[in-house]
Amino acid sequence: MKIVIIGAGIGGLATSIRLAAAGHHVVVLERNPMVGGKFATLEEGGFTFDLGPSLLTLPHVFDELFQLAGTTLADEVELVRLDPQFSYRWPNGSTLEIPDDRAARRAALDAFSPGSGDEWARFAERAERIWEISERTFLAGPMGSAFSLLSRMRSPLDLARIDGNRTLAKSAKSHFEDPRLQQLVGRYATYSGSSPFKAPATLACIPYVEEAFGCWYVMSGLGRLRDAIERVADGMGVEIRTGVDVGSIVTDGGRVAGVALADGGAEGADVVVANVDAAHLYTDLLPSEKEAKQLDQVGKSTSGFVVCAAVRGRTEGIAHHNVFFSLHDQQEFRYLESGNLPLDYTIYACVSSVTDPSQAPPDHENWYLLVNTPPEIGIDKKIMTAGVLNRLAERGVDLRDRIDFTRTLVPADFEARYRAIGGAIYGTSSNGKRAAFARPNNVGPIDGLYLAGGSSHPGGGLPMVTISARIVADLIAEREG
Numbered sequence: 040m041k042i043v044i045i046g047a048g049i050g051g052l053a054t055s056i057r058l059a060a061a062g063h064h065v066v067v068l069e070r071n072p073m074v075g076g077k078f079a080t081l082e083e084g085g086f087t088f089d090l091g092p093s094l095l096t097l098p099h100v101f102d103e104l105f106q107l108a109g110t111t112l113a114d115e116v117e118l119v120r121l122d123p124q125f126s127y128r129w130p131n132g133s134t135l136e137i138p139d140d141r142a143a144r145r146a147a148l149d150a151f152s153p154g155s156g157d158e159w160a161r162f163a164e165r166a167e168r169i170w171e172i173s174e175r176t177f178l179a180g181p182m183g184s185a186f187s188l189l190s191r192m193r194s195p196l197d198l199a200r201i202d203g204n205r206t207l208a209k210s211a212k213s214h215f216e217d218p219r220l221q222q223l224v225g226r227y228a229t230y231s232g233s234s235p236f237k238a239p240a241t242l243a244c245i246p247y248v249e250e251a252f253g254c255w256y257v258m259s260g261l262g263r264l265r266d267a268i269e270r271v272a273d274g275m276g277v278e279i280r281t282g283v284d285v286g287s288i289v290t291d292g293g294r295v296a297g298v299a300l301a302d303g304g305a306e307g308a309d310v311v312v313a314n315v316d317a318a319h320l321y322t323d324l325l326p327s328e329k330e331a332k333q334l335d336q337v338g339k340s341t342s343g344f345v346v347c348a349a350v351r352g353r354t355e356g357i358a359h360h361n362v363f364f365s366l367h368d369q370q371e372f373r374y375l376e377s378g379n380l381p382l383d384y385t386i387y388a389c390v391s392s393v394t395d396p397s398q399a400p401p402d403h404e405n406w407y408l409l410v411n412t413p414p415e416i417g418i419d420k421k422i423m424t425a426g427v428l429n430r431l432a433e434r435g436v437d438l439r440d441r442i443d444f445t446r447t448l449v450p451a452d453f454e455a456r457y458r459a460i461g462g463a464i465y466g467t468s469s470n471g472k473r474a475a476f477a478r479p480n481n482v483g484p485i486d487g488l489y490l491a492g493g494s495s496h497p498g499g500g501l502p503m504v505t506i507s508a509r510i511v512a513d514l515i516a517e518r519e520g
């Protein structure tokens with residue numbers, strides 16, 4: 040069977056490997072000159088910046104993918120399990136480093152806030168149960184409706200155990216006395232571009248996943264994983280064509296017949312997999328009022344402001360992953376939800392040269408700073424860069440006189456580079472109890488069309504889009520009977 044995949048993001052490439060392994064003729068069409076989509080890298084002046092993902096979780100998901108092609112993750116890239124995982128700083132000057140080791144984590148928490156080691160143990164126990172159920176229900180197949188989820192549950196108790204009826208912020212409050220730790224747990228909602236005050240407590244499984252399976256880095260830059268996935272797809276005979284913009288999906292008698300290219304060409308196919316943003320799919324490639332309306336109703340995920348700063352010298356006390364929290368998380372997310380830039384915001388800083396000196400020239404650091412923003416917002420790059428650097432300086436990390444150059448990305452850049460509509464990084468948000476069911480289905484509205492990638496089920500983030508590839512490949516195998 041001939042299958043065309045639109046977009047060479049990680050979801051598209053992972054799907055191509057699975058479908059090639061199943062014996063199909065797979066063609067991937069990517070409009071950009073390079074593959075990877077949001078999994079992008081900037082190399083300049085001896086510095087390397089991972090422009091999108093900076094943290095790798097659930098590495099076994101990628102290992103499973105590579106094994107289909109007769110190789111392993113360990114054969115393809117050099118992985119490092121980070122310890123500490125994160126360094127957190129609050130405006131009042133308090134700091135907390137989260138060790139990789141479970142017992143050391145409990146001890147660090149107790150030293151930070153007495154009694155919180157036990158609180159974390161109870162929280163992690165609950166989160167482990169959520170993860171175990173999510174893996175065999177939510178992540179095990181498509182989610183056409185609430186019934187899809189229920190049909191994969193073992194008992195009605197599973198539904199209560201995934202904690203979908205209260206928000207992540209409420210769960211954090213019920214587990215932790217210390218508001219700083221409530222803020223720390225709430226941060227995990229941003230991994231899906233959502234607000235802890237709206238997203239379900241089911242997301243508590245994310246910090247559990249980091250605790251249980253680790254926070255990982257790929258030596259020479261996370262982008263090496265993208266290169267490995269491209270190499271493996273290529274080795275499987277997948278035809279990857281870059282610089283090819285798909286203009287629309289061609290149908291015949293109510294089923295998919297191929298794609299029309301923006302330059303006037305065409306490519307026939309028995310099956311089409313859209314790895315593009317679902318909003319682009321249902322607005323431009325296969326306009327559907329019903330699907331577009333549903334996307335609108337759920338609302339977009341957050342976007343972001345990125346500053347890559349090439350920094351001279353070394354910074355005392357900095358970890359690979361650092362978070363500088365805002366003063367009031369509730370206010371911060373209220374601003375984001377109402378489409379405004381918070382006056383006071385949390386800054387995430389990744390300095391991978393701490394682990395991997397190859398990422399910056401000797402005696403330099405590669406600072407990657409990320410601030411969550413609403414989608415569709417105009418941002419003045421100069422003013423915002425100065426604001427972020429001033430705020431860091433207020434928090435005791437003054438980079439301002441040590442910068443060789445900065446490069447920035449605003450929401451409009453995410454849209455222009457990756458066709459992420461409105462710059463929304465994860466498509467729709469996970470805000471609200473019904474958001475998981477409202478996320479675009481992996482099965483498209485016409486026969487032969489499938490969706491794989493961060494804006495469809497199960498959501499954004501490298502492991503999730505790689506899981507969406509598995510779900511789509513399984514659906515195509517089922518269709519063949």
Ligand SMILES: Cc1cc2nc3c(=O)[nH]c(=O)nc-3n(C[C@H](O)[C@H](O)[C@H](O)COP(=O)(O)OP(=O)(O)OC[C@H]3O[C@@H](n4cnc5c(N)ncnc54)[C@H](O)[C@@H]3O)c2cc1C
Pocket residue numbers: 045046047048049050051068069070071074075076077078090091092093094095096283284285286314315316319343345409456457458464465491492493494498499500501502504
């Ligand atoms: C700033 C930032 C930080 C992030 N941090 C992390 C992190 O730390 N860890 C993590 O796991 N994840 C992180 N993510 C999320 C992760 O990068 C994404 O969820 C994932 O890469 C999305 O993959 P995808 O398969 O959905 O495709 P995308 O990356 O969205 O790629 C889609 C591709 O389709 C192409 N395309 C679009 N329209 C067309 C068309 N008409 N014709 C042909 N091609 C087309 C685009 O050019 C693009 O290459 C981050 C993302 C960003 C932006």
